[in-house]
Amino acid sequence: MKHILIVDDSPTILMSMEGVLSRAGFQVSKAPSGEDAVRALQNGVRPNLVITDLNMRGMNGIDVIKAIRANSATRFTPVLMLTTESAQDKRQEARSAGATGWLVKPVQPNDLLGVVRQVMPGA
Amino acid sequence: MSDQMDNKAENAELAASFVAETRELLDEANSALLALERKPEDQEAINNLFRCVHSIKGAAGLFDLPALIHLVHAGEDLLGAMRDGKLRMDGAATDELLAGLDHVNGWLDQFHRDGKLAPDTMGIARQFAALYRARLGGERAAAQASGDIAYDAWPAWAEPAREAITAAAMGVDALVLLRYTPEEGCFFSGDDPLFTVLQTPQMAWLDIQPREPWPDPSRFDPYACNLMFLIASAATRAEVEMHYRYVPDCIELVEVALQTLPRDTVPEQASASGPSAPTKRKLTALAVELLEAQRRALSMPGRHGQVDDIAVTLRNLCSSQGLPSPLVDQGATSQDVAQAIDALLKPDAPAGPPDEDSAAQFAPVPRAADLAVERVEPSTDKTLRVEQVKVDTLMNLVGELVVAKNALPFLARDAEMKFGCRELAREIKDKYAVIDRIARQMQNSVMDIRMMPVSDLFRRFPRLVRDVARKLDKKVQLVIEGEATEADKNIIEALAEPLTHVLRNSLDHGIELPAERARLGKDETATLRLRAFQEGDSVVIEVSDDGRGIDAGRVRAKAVERGLLDAERAGGLTDDQAVQLVFLPGFSTAEQVSDLSGRGVGMDAVRTVVERHGGNVLLSSYAGEGTKVVLKLPLSMAITRVLTIELAGQLYGVPMDLVVETVRIGSHSIRRMKEAEAVVLRDTVIPIVRLRKILGMDPGDKALESILILKIGNSTVGLIIDDFGTGMDIILKPFAGILMHMGGFAGTAVLGDGRVLLVLNLKELL
Amino acid sequence: MPISYSTTTAKFVGECSIEDASELTEWLLAKPARKVDLAQCRNLHTALLQPLLVLAPAIKALPKEERLARWISPLLPAPVASATRIASRKRTKPSIEQVLA
Numbered sequence A: 001m002k003h004i005l006i007v008d009d010s011p012t013i014l015m016s017m018e019g020v021l022s023r024a025g026f027q028v029s030k031a032p033s034g035e036d037a038v039r040a041l042q043n044g045v046r047p048n049l050v051i052t053d054l055n056m057r058g059m060n061g062i063d064v065i066k067a068i069r070a071n072s073a074t075r076f077t078p079v080l081m082l083t084t085e086s087a088q089d090k091r092q093e094a095r096s097a098g099a100t101g102w103l104v105k106p107v108q109p110n111d112l113l114g115v116v117r118q119v120m121p122g123a
Numbered sequence B: 001m002s003d004q005m006d007n008k009a010e011n012a013e014l015a016a017s018f019v020a021e022t023r024e025l026l027d028e029a030n031s032a033l034l035a036l037e038r039k040p041e042d043q044e045a046i047n048n049l050f051r052c053v054h055s056i057k058g059a060a061g062l063f064d065l066p067a068l069i070h071l072v073h074a075g076e077d078l079l080g081a082m083r084d085g086k087l088r089m090d091g092a093a094t095d096e097l098l099a100g101l102d103h104v105n106g107w108l109d110q111f112h113r114d115g116k117l118a119p120d121t122m123g124i125a126r127q128f129a130a131l132y133r134a135r136l137g138g139e140r141a142a143a144q145a146s147g148d149i150a151y152d153a154w155p156a157w158a159e160p161a162r163e164a165i166t167a168a169a170m171g172v173d174a175l176v177l178l179r180y181t182p183e184e185g186c187f188f189s190g191d192d193p194l195f196t197v198l199q200t201p202q203m204a205w206l207d208i209q210p211r212e213p214w215p216d217p218s219r220f221d222p223y224a225c226n227l228m229f230l231i232a233s234a235a236t237r238a239e240v241e242m243h244y245r246y247v248p249d250c251i252e253l254v255e256v257a258l259q260t261l262p263r264d265t266v267p268e269q270a271s272a273s274g275p276s277a278p279t280k281r282k283l284t285a286l287a288v289e290l291l292e293a294q295r296r297a298l299s300m301p302g303r304h305g306q307v308d309d310i311a312v313t314l315r316n317l318c319s320s321q322g323l324p325s326p327l328v329d330q331g332a333t334s335q336d337v338a339q340a341i342d343a344l345l346k347p348d349a350p351a352g353p354p355d356e357d358s359a360a361q362f363a364p365v366p367r368a369a370d371l372a373v374e375r376v377e378p379s380t381d382k383t384l385r386v387e388q389v390k391v392d393t394l395m396n397l398v399g400e401l402v403v404a405k406n407a408l409p410f411l412a413r414d415a416e417m418k419f420g421c422r423e424l425a426r427e428i429k430d431k432y433a434v435i436d437r438i439a440r441q442m443q444n445s446v447m448d449i450r451m452m453p454v455s456d457l458f459r460r461f462p463r464l465v466r467d468v469a470r471k472l473d474k475k476v477q478l479v480i481e482g483e484a485t486e487a488d489k490n491i492i493e494a495l496a497e498p499l500t501h502v503l504r505n506s507l508d509h510g511i512e513l514p515a516e517r518a519r520l521g522k523d524e525t526a527t528l529r530l531r532a533f534q535e536g537d538s539v540v541i542e543v544s545d546d547g548r549g550i551d552a553g554r555v556r557a558k559a560v561e562r563g564l565l566d567a568e569r570a571g572g573l574t575d576d577q578a579v580q581l582v583f584l585p586g587f588s589t590a591e592q593v594s595d596l597s598g599r600g601v602g603m604d605a606v607r608t609v610v611e612r613h614g615g616n617v618l619l620s621s622y623a624g625e626g627t628k629v630v631l632k633l634p635l636s637m638a639i640t641r642v643l644t645i646e647l648a649g650q651l652y653g654v655p656m657d658l659v660v661e662t663v664r665i666g667s668h669s670i671r672r673m674k675e676a677e678a679v680v681l682r683d684t685v686i687p688i689v690r691l692r693k694i695l696g697m698d699p700g701d702k703a704l705e706s707i708l709i710l711k712i713g714n715s716t717v718g719l720i721i722d723d724f725g726t727g728m729d730i731i732l733k734p735f736a737g738i739l740m741h742m743g744g745f746a747g748t749a750v751l752g753d754g755r756v757l758l759v760l761n762l763k764e765l766l
Numbered sequence C: 001m002p003i004s005y006s007t008t009t010a011k012f013v014g015e016c017s018i019e020d021a022s023e024l025t026e027w028l029l030a031k032p033a034r035k036v037d038l039a040q041c042r043n044l045h046t047a048l049l050q051p052l053l054v055l056a057p058a059i060k061a062l063p064k065e066e067r068l069a070r071w072i073s074p075l076l077p078a079p080v081a082s083a084t085r086i087a088s089r090k091r092t093k094p095s096i097e098q099v100l101a
Helices: A011-022 A032-044 A061-070 A084-097 A107-120 B008-038 B045-061 B066-083 B089-115 B119-147 B154-168 B191-196 B237-243 B264-271 B284-297 B303-320 B334-345 B358-360 B368-374 B388-405 B405-416 B422-450 B461-472 B489-510 B515-518 B552-563 B567-570 B575-583 B603-612 C018-030 C045-056 C066-075 C096-100
Strands: A003-007 A027-031 A049-053 A081-082 A099-105 B174-180 B203-210 B227-233 B251-257 B451-453 B476-481 B486-488 B526-535 B540-544 B616-622 B625-632 B640-647 B650-655 B658-665 B671-673 B676-683 B684-691 B703-713 B713-723 B723-730 B743-751 B758-762 C002-004 C009-016 C033-042 C059-062
Touching: A003 A011, A003 A032, A003 B264, A011 A027, A011 A049, A011 B540, A027 A032, A027 B526, A032 A049, A032 A061, A049 A061, A049 A107, A061 A081, A061 A084, A081 A084, A084 B625, A099 A107, B008 B045, B008 B334, B008 B461, B066 B089, B066 B119, B066 B603, B089 B119, B089 B388, B154 B174, B154 B203, B154 B227, B174 B191, B174 B237, B191 B203, B191 B227, B191 B405, B191 C018, B191 C045, B191 C066, B203 C045, B203 C066, B227 C045, B284 B303, B284 B334, B303 B334, B388 B405, B388 B422, B388 B676, B388 B723, B405 B422, B451 B489, B451 B758, B461 B476, B476 B650, B486 B489, B489 B540, B489 B603, B489 B625, B552 B575, B575 B603, B575 B616, B603 B616, B603 B625, B640 B703, B640 B713, B640 B758, B650 B723, B658 C066, B703 B723, C002 C018, C018 C045, C033 C066
Parallel strands: A003 A027, A003 A049, A049 A081, A081 A099, B476 B526, B650 B758, B684 B713, C009 C033, C033 C059
Antiparallel strands: B174 B227, B174 B251, B203 B227, B451 B486, B526 B540, B540 B625, B616 B625, B640 B650, B640 B723, B658 B703, B671 B676, B676 B684, B703 B713, B743 B758, C002 C009
């Protein structure tokens, strides 16, 4: 079963995405902050895909991605960034920092599953 | 697509989401179409329209809806050409597109209801697709005749493979050629370029080459990407760009036209096909898609009964591709079919060029996996799409909470009176105050969620007005104001029917034919104004037209003729009063109502619906100048305080604001005058009525009668019931469905213990 | 482990990811006569396709998976049944034109 780590400081977003993804047959872990996500990865959590929010209290999404790429165990892991339309310039930054793609909020279930399947082989 | 969504609940959720979303998109597409018909150069409208149709197609790809996709796909092509300025929107094209979208809407209902489409839908889809494609064909022919081809030239990198690409993409007249050169370090962004490439929508041809010459094997770095992908796709440019949207800097993309073979050479080619064909030909992308679909169908559990169908499809497919049928004529087993499909799908299987006609018949059906990713709706707000029923549940729960919390003061009283615990009683009262405050806030929040803009309702009217006006040969401009005005969802929904009726009345009876308007010195195009605004706690909706107004004389005559009042009284009415007679039940008749103006529903029905929701209707009319109908309704279905009463063992509610007092009187004190009854209360004679009688129940005389003294309008009236209950806060829900037109009741409320309370509409009953 | 190695053959099974790229490359470089069996490969990461194209090991079996079979198999050398021809093929990188021809 494919494992997805979701990072967002909104419990609602975490819950709704978990719902969609777990019903679609994915194993889902949730991290309520960038720090929690990085700690989990350092502690050996090995997701097949990470979905992280861009704007979070504390460590932001760009930093999360940089930390993922700096960890030899997760350097090739696909990462999707959640952005809003207004954060268009952030996408280039995210891409440069190592994001595989992005999703625009609010994320529709169909879009989420579609993009997840596009960036995660075998999903 | 059962392999992708094996979970039923997920599937159902997706389906529900798809239906809701597509409905919205269809609404949006409708308004964009109408805007476009008025202003064909409106670039924003065409972009919106294209986006809507594109999104519908994208989402539909997740489900087994071939007809819907077929129609929408053809529509998208047509709109794409319009967007690029190759075609212009006109009245006839609008009609065709509207009719097509109507079918899509109907199919959506079917899909929502049955989970699938009726068998006849594909035929309809083909008809519409042919209509749209015919327009496109004209455009292509015109463009080619004038030498004005909008396609790009073949890029240098594709030249060497031109023949192979053309052969692979047989049956398509345009291709997207794409060179994708991933960055060297792309693996460290989580990219898998090959995976992305293999998912390219409608890929027709692929070649992979090194970007730089390969280094010596000993210095080969597996983590440096040194590949370049050369791709040809039969999908649209937009689809391909969408697929590669995460790597825009790494792709070069051109759209090229293919030289289509002259029609009469096709059969010869077909007969010459086979292993000896000069180039290694593959099946067309479309044929492969279809074959793969057949294979999937075959592997689905429970599909073995359909082997014959699949075999037939396979034979047709082979004949369309100029191949001999791989199956025996009769009695192919599912294994035979599976083997035949496998044989055809083998990469080096011989294939002839396709027959153009059949290629046109099967429009490319894009695969779900390709399409699911194409929709990223931009929005700056964090919003959550929630099903209405969930909010309704929440509202019911809040209602129950409001009701349940009302028990606390009684508990406090018991604590003090029965058990003598004054401390506890105070504690309970304090807690009650807190819960009461929170409950009120919750109630306001839920009410707020339920508020929606009237635009959701108004959206349907431009289409209605256009269609009716076209049918009646009238010229009408609909002006909509105040679309952002919000009101409770129930109110908005309740308004749909009355408002439709009022608009139709205006179109049908109020607005004159263009010639007549010209004669009267009016603008040939009538103005129909739909305006919404808030006024205090009410939402007001005005429908006004500049038509001929209501003829007070004719209304008087008709009312008398219908026996609604006598001629003398009718003559005594002012014109303004006379016009109001249209609200009388029985005034509107089939004879007066044209086929457009509705189904025998008159203004009295409009008034009934509006009043049932606590609103009122005003009508003013000036002969020769126009009519104005004003519907005024409460902004939200706030909590209503009712007094519960008992009647024949059943609980009913009476709106508290009508109740003056409750009295118990010995039955001997009731004075009877012929049929009428009355009581004297503090020197005032109050007429009384028995609720049992009004509701057609057995009279239940008792020694001590319970009487509700009510103030209705300006009169006071006593209502005899079996017994009083208590006051309580409820959330009133109007009747829906078949009970909607039941008179005498304002609606229902669910009580904390699950019982249903019927709330009486005393204005109507008395 | 999606790729399992015997003395002569690397067998790709299921979803083969970039994590195997380094090991595969080294394993193929170590003995040029080694070959790969792609029959049960469901997904092939780009980083695994590259060594197949550069080092051109003999193919024991092409992938059965639909997309790979349709798009990738034509770009790989035809599968060989016997080991005798392998030596002559060692490290000769076939051009794309040769492969397509």
